[in-house]
Amino acid sequence: MSEPMIRFDKVEKSFGTFNVLKDLDFEVARGEKVTIIGPSGSGKSTVLRILMTLEDITGGAVYVGGDPLWHEEKGGKLVPASEGHLRQMRTQLGMVFQSFNLFPHMTVLRNLTEAPRVVLGLSKAEAKDRAEELLELVGLTEHAHKFPNQLSGGQQQRVGIARALAMRPKVMLFDEPTSALDPELVGEVLNVIRGLSEEHDLTMLMVTHEMRFAREISDRVCFFDGGKICESGTPEEIFGNPKEERTKQFLHAVLEGD
Amino acid sequence: MVSWTDYLVPLSQGAWVTVQLTFWSTILGAILSFAGGIGKLSPIRPVRWLSVTYVEVFRGTSLLVQLFWLYFALPVAGDAIGVNLRLPPVTAGVLALSLNIGAYGAEVVRGAIQSVSKAQYEAAKAMNFTPRQTLWRVALPQAIPEMMPSFSNLAVQNLKDTALASLISLGDLAFKAEQLRNYYQDSTTVYTIVLFMYFGMALVLSVLMRLLERNVGRWRGARR
């Protein structure tokens, strides 16, 4: 097949003297649904944050849709990306945050229409149509005119997903989308994500602790440890027959309570 | 024999001037607050320096010094370069009051913008807003309710400060009071009335500011 949707090429990322990512090589194909699992501090979220351009990289290169993300070509050479290039690249990506990060001063509808209108230049009517469609998808049509703090955590996260989708990204990044939710609200959010995973063209990259869910919707699962991919394979391989000792230990620890 | 009611007409005229002075200098001061506060956070260095200098100079010196400088010294500077900078008392008064209150307000605006959570800036980036759109559409709407209690205090401060404009012969409440005292030599009555008039205006201003505060922060009050 063609160029992968996402490619990390020997990526290094350090905060001060702490190396979060070490020489990371990692690919996600177009339309692929990949889940990253691993212990906290293993650099899982950093991968997503680098893709959303919330963190830069210290070394190596990242490609999205074949184009370098943190670099651009100038006079035949790769130079650090300008803000304009980053803005261009961001149009392909959408992100769902662990703590939702909705805009608290905007109604649900406005959360969904604001960026399409001012960033993509959609008309008011177009943006509203698009938003209403998405609200129906996440089952929140009747909450369109409420403010985020009038919604439950699960509802807020569904708005978060709809808001990201409103920009029509090719890649959706989910950063522990259910970790901040009360247990009884996790299901409604996972249902929405499950629905999305049936979209053929949408590439999905998710960091989660919901192992059963990861097993169910992923094409591929990557086990991260110490800033590297320790093991990668189909859900059956990783959950059913892990090869690496670290993977076994981790899965044993997290599945204990399941 | 004069009765205290005889003072009310001239004092009301003065109070009306005080109200107008307060109104215009608070509006202009608010604009300067935003310009200075946003300027202090600007990535453009000269803008940042200019804002920092403005805030430091006007917070570091006395309002009355600033007022006298604008009213007495500026015309001299104007003469030196051949420009007429003789400001009418109203202009000098409004300008000094708003420049002064704006410098304090700039610190409020800067603080409130900086108190908007990092998560909001990240969400804005993920939605691909430009820095400018992020400021106007995400950061400021959340920062403004945060500023309101301080702005209320500054508005009352500004109302009190307008009394200083009487010293450049602006006919405000404090000026009328001084005139009446001179004429009738009845300081106790005149100043008691005047103090209560200022107090009343301050209370009304506080209520107005509280209404404004509730209005800009409506989304915060919304609950399930």
Place this chain on the structure above:
Amino acid sequence: MLFGLHWDTAHGDLAFAASILPMLLIGMWVTIEASILGFFVALIIGLILSVLKAAPSRLIRWPALAVAEFIRDTPLLVQLFFLYYVLPDYGIVLPAFLTGALALGIQYSAYTAEVYRAGLEAVPHGQHEAARALDLPARRTFTHVVLPQAVPRVVPAMGNYLVSIMKDVPVLSVVTVLEMLNVAKIIGDQTFNYMIPLTMVGGLYMILTIFASALVRFADRKLPKRGIALR
């Protein structure tokens, strides 16, 4: 001529500035004196106000709250005129300087009272309970438990009000106090050159407030955050 000193208007701006600097410095000294005196008055009246505002009896608490609000909401200038012209009617004749310092102190007592309250409230409730558990008498609890913890919280806020008072001293010029701005105004009136003396006052004020703010920060740093030792 002022303070027995002469200004030099014949040899250019620089010579003029140099000749009036000693006069402005005399005025600056008056500014500093008025600030410090006013500050102490504010500390004392503010303390009284804050105690009255927290009184158990409504008959004391409510009037105290009203008085504090009234003081806070009315201009220093008018309060000063009130004291300056009204007190003599009742037989109290004070020098202008003292009247001015008193007015500053009264105006700022409304603010310092708030600082005392906030400082005392910031001492965690558990500290009072711990003192009670140890059977400390109320007075000893206050002097040895509450106060040492409240003081470090109060000092920086009070310091900032000292700086604010300094910037309000020029108001005292209206009752003939010869502080820095009044000196500059007199020089300007007599030489028709307002630009130089007024600009110099601005500069001197910058120096004064920067120095005072640094002093406040220094005091704040020197005070241990967990409370001061009494011995």
